Amino acid sequence: DQQVKQNSPSLSVQEGRISILNCDYTNSMFDYFLWYKKYPAEGPTFLISISSIKDKNEDGRFTVFLNKSAKHLSLHIVPSQPGDSAVYFCAASAGNNDMRFGAGTRLTVKP
Amino acid sequence: SAVISQKPSRDICQRGTSLTIQCQVDSQVTMMFWYRQQPGQSLTLIATANQGSEATYESGFVIDKFPISRPNLTFSTLTVSNMSPEDSSIYLCSVVSWGKNTEAFFGQGTRLTVV
Numbered sequence: 001d002q003q004v005k006q007n008s009p010s011l012s013v014q015e016g017r018i019s020i021l022n023c024d025y026t027n028s029m030f031d032y033f034l035w036y037k038k039y040p041a042e043g044p045t046f047l048i049s050i051s052s053i054k055d056k057n058e059d060g061r062f063t064v065f066l067n068k069s070a071k072h073l074s075l076h077i078v079p080s081q082p083g084d085s086a087v088y089f090c091a092a093s094a095g096n097n098d099m100r101f102g103a104g105t106r107l108t109v110k111p
Numbered sequence: 112s113a114v115i116s117q118k119p120s121r122d123i124c125q126r127g128t129s130l131t132i133q134c135q136v137d138s139q140v141t142m143m144f145w146y147r148q149q150p151g152q153s154l155t156l157i158a159t160a161n162q163g164s165e166a167t168y169e170s171g172f173v174i175d176k177f178p179i180s181r182p183n184l185t186f187s188t189l190t191v192s193n194m195s196p197e198d199s200s201i202y203l204c205s206v207v208s209w210g211k212n213t214e215a216f217f218g219q220g221t222r223l224t225v226v
Binding site: 006032036041044045089099100102104 | 115152154203212215217218219
């Protein structure tokens with residue numbers, strides 16, 4: 001059962017433009033959401049998170065938006081840079097038990 | 112934060128053999144998680160390993176195929192047994208820091224190819 005879904009396997013944007021990565025979830029018990037970035041041959045690294053009590057969290061060029069009623073979150077990267085090219089995973093947790101991940105979206109930022 | 116050392120980073124194994132993956136954490140943690148990422152698939156949770164008790168496996172994963180050891184609070188191993196090409200995947204161990212700013216930390220991953 002895929003509780004966290006990233007329906008776009010890939011995304012390509014021009015340097016300097018906005019990258020928007022989307023994530024949907026089905027479990028209404030999820031109360032904490034995270035985005036991870038993964039380069040080849042490395043483990044995922046934490047990027048940004050948001051609690052279910054908020055609808056927006058911003059950290060530099062990265063902003064995560066949460067729409068609880070739609071069970072949808074998105075990651076915005078502005079402006080996008082070639083070094084942002086990686087696979088991005090959306091994750092969700094419900095309490096202190098486990099963490100579920102989406103399939104990932106491969107972002108390519110073209111110079 | 113937590114630093115996790117995972118090894119081997121990659122291996123090519125013969126069908127029918129077994130491979131043990133090790134993860135060492137630089138701090139004591141109660142729960143460690145093992146994930147698998149098959150090509151084009153999500154990070155799929157295999158099992159949760161608690162020190163002093165048997166691992167809890169997710170649907171579709173069984174102890175005979177993926178035995179896990181958790182001898183202390185800083186170390187865990189995952190064995191992929193009787194391997195077939197379908198087991199070719201990236202395997203990752205993880206720990207989670209729960210709290211106000213929940214965050215998961217990952218090992219570098221083990222890229223397994225079964226031939």
